[in-house]
Amino acid sequence: MKRIFRFLPAALAATFLLTACPSTKDTEKATTTTAEAPLPKAPVFNADSAYAFTAKQVAFGPRVPNSKAHVACGNWLVNKFKGWGLTVKEQPFEAMAFDGTMLKARNIIAQYQPQAARRVAIFAHWDTRPYADNDPKNPKAPLDGASDGASGVAVALEMARILAAQTDSLAPNVGVDFILFDAEDWGYDSGTQQGQKNLLEGSGDSWCLGSQYWGKNLLPANYKAEYGVLLDMVGAKNGKFSREELSRNNARPAVDKIWNTAARLGYTDFFLFQDSPGITDDHVYTNEAGIPTVDIIDHLPYGNEYFPAYHHATTDNMDIIDRKTLKAVGQTVTQTLYVE
Template identity: 80%
Template sequence: MKIRSLRLPLAALAGLLVLTGCPDKKTTETADTTPPAEVKLPKAPVFSGDSAYAFTAKQVAFGPRVPNSKAHVATGDWLVAKFKGYGLKVMEQPFEAMTFDGTIIKARNIVAQFQPQAARRVAIFAHWDTRPFADNDPTKKNAPMDGASDGASAVAVALEMARVLSLQPDSLAPTVGVDFILFDAEDWGYDSGTQADLKNQLDGAGDSWCLGSQYWSKHLLPANYKAEFGVLFDMVGARGAKFSREELSREKARFAVDKIWNTAATLGYTDYFLFNDSPGITDDHVYTNQAGIPTVDIIDHLPNNPEQYFPNYHHATTDNMAIIDRNTLKAVGQTVLQVLYLD
């Protein structure tokens, strides 16, 4: 997922030449570090960490979800069937792209709409593909990886939200429609820190990461798509995960950042949702924000660590079911599900 390699600085997004893939460490100042006073929340349905865990395990069981593989096709078909089984309106967006190493891949974005008739909409984003190599692994750099947290956990939270919403009678449904938009080909990008021996064939031709969200942002599905805000899940299933307020999220969707983090605090999830600010990274939210959807990135990282942004499991073979925690899945899913029921 994620573009990951220590993400590009936001300065790079503005077109400045950079020589590193690390986050801009000059943007680590923190403000508003004190959680707000608790407020009474409207009633929302219960998100099941057990169910989200099972959805994560199911995806991992298919094998690495690398574009052009049988496991990738099977997983995509399963996702489409699950959303349809919950009564959502499902659309597929097939596309072809070239990766940094010259591979031509066949991919597809998946869009599933809950209450498609609703005028007000919120988008839930995630990527469903797996990076084809564990290039951050200390001993198995070219091995395939499960992507249990990086990819599967995010999709699992989205699936559980869809399942829960589908069970609500009209009288208990949120007043907004919800669009679950799963991006493909997010994680086959060039990492200059771990792949310096390789040539990036997309150098100068655009970002090698987030190919699915780049395509979607230029070919919106549904056409002319609009949403009040979006939430990107990325690496949201690991034990002890920490989520800070990422820089681009603060710049483009501060109102949604505050809504999510304040809700998490009221629900008692401040061990996960930290009231501190983190550097900007390149992730799918870069392109959804460019498409006019103010988007927040909820992504696991090591807070206040100037030397290492991501946990050790990132792009390593240790990103497997052994690190997945039902409590983390619950904290993320229940928080964002609750946010859908706010004014």
Template identity: 75%
Template sequence: MRLRHLRLPLAALAGLVLLTGCPDKKTTETPDTTTAPPAEAALPPAPVFNADSAYAFTARQVAFGPRVPNSKAHVAAGNWLVAKFKSYGLKVMEQPFEAMTFDGTYIKARNIVVQYQPQAARRVAIFGHWDTRPFADDDKTKKNAPMDGASDGASAVAVALEMARVLSQQPDSLAPNVGVDFILFDAEDWGHDASTQAEVKNLLEGSGTDSWCLGSQYWAKNLLPKNYKAEYGVLLDMVGAKGGKFTREEMSRAKAGFALDKIWRVAARLGYSDFFRYEDTGGITDDHVYTNQAGIPTIDIYHHNNSNNYFPEYHHATADNMSIIDRKTLKAVGQTVLQALYVD
């Protein structure tokens, strides 16, 4: 995940509005206690998301080393992902592409598209990115050192892998009423950060191509499967660290509010409101910008930091390693998104 272009919500620009009023007068009416409020229907049965498995998937990706396009680790990790999804009996497609990064590097990359129940007309997309940033440019002591991308990249892919594994084991009688597409973008994190790379010229500026999210930009212009449609999409990004907190991002609210409300309601029903906060925050540039442009109403679930930094301390730093990965966070995200597939 990159340091994105932050847009403050309109409410923040307008300032705080204080609401005042008089306390209600006491009523002498006798409350009606004969009719209890209707009980909320129980959530439909859903498979159990295994946090230990997701943790192991995260560690396996990190073990390859930084998954930077054009590197041996990147190729090996991509091959492993394709083979792993295929081992679950799922339909796997690769979308190779070439691109130039902001610093003039020409890279070979590939998006990975995995389909569960490909015959289903109703579909939900789970998005993520599987590459790592080539330099820890936001690190306070090791600027531009290689980084593991344990939360920023690997954790989202791990959640997708575990969801795919669990779904592939369900008999037809316990399958959700939707098909699920796991779409993993490449070359997401090789972008120009003006706050840390002011001395480096962005060669893509003015070209019509954002230096971030190269894989999702390519996919949005070359949909795979062709003419792809989904009821909604969920972008996962930085979803595995201790103390993970996810807020209601501005573009998610504007473009896919119904999906955002659904995911947050499910999280609350499951007891994960400490992770999924009912807090509206500003818009960010992430892969969901381009999936929304492609006609897939998409929300972004990412680790939001309530400070001037906006992103957690490990963001684009060498601290983004396995030491920060927490099974509780993986469980909260994975179980919530998995359960939501079973809620109409």
């Protein structure tokens, strides 16, 4: 995912100043009542399966748009969703990257219970950055994107698999749309690419090209959801997920629901009751499209660095993927669907 830390556009930032007072306190607890009802029964999220889905994507090689590995992985994703009986739509598009490269890309949409009126969207991006420009030793090397890309898709896949296996009586009260964005991560990083010209400067964001396209060309047409959850960098060991600013300002009820559910499941080591600054990610464009979206993203909770050391580096490989993190995220989001 794009991934540099940067402030959100000025217009959005001004809105945040008017509507939010971020807190960095780590002492806030889950919102509870004295006689809290037990959580509804939800399917068990299988972390081994999610780990295998992560490894399978990595095995294709870097999923960089215009590459054979990218096409092969996309075909595999479509076939997996179809094999579980979901309704699948593909959204091919072309977009120019910041360096002038024309990217052939596609968003992938898989619908569970497409007839349901109430809907929740699960977003992730399935492409990888074309080079490890944050790597201190090999900034031009390719990267696996095991956490940055593959882990979010893997959690979405495992959720789709277990939901599809439920009988009608055990299904959640909402339909779920798994929307995988392409061409998210071929963006201009002013910190690592000062010597290159950003051809998109002044005409649009060079990151999140797939979600930008989807937001302007909704598929399904006129798509609506009660809220969305963006899964980004959700598989690394000791992952930490704070409540990101844009998420708080646009989807606070969903943020509270997810973090409180995580606390009740015992995952407060992962889901921190701590606020973090806003970042530009796919949720910028899903929020603009009218879907209040929460960004669950690995974030260093203390210090001046926002992203972990593996971010856009060659160390973003299967060595850092941890089943405990995948379980915490996957079970929390799955259980949240059953709270509806």
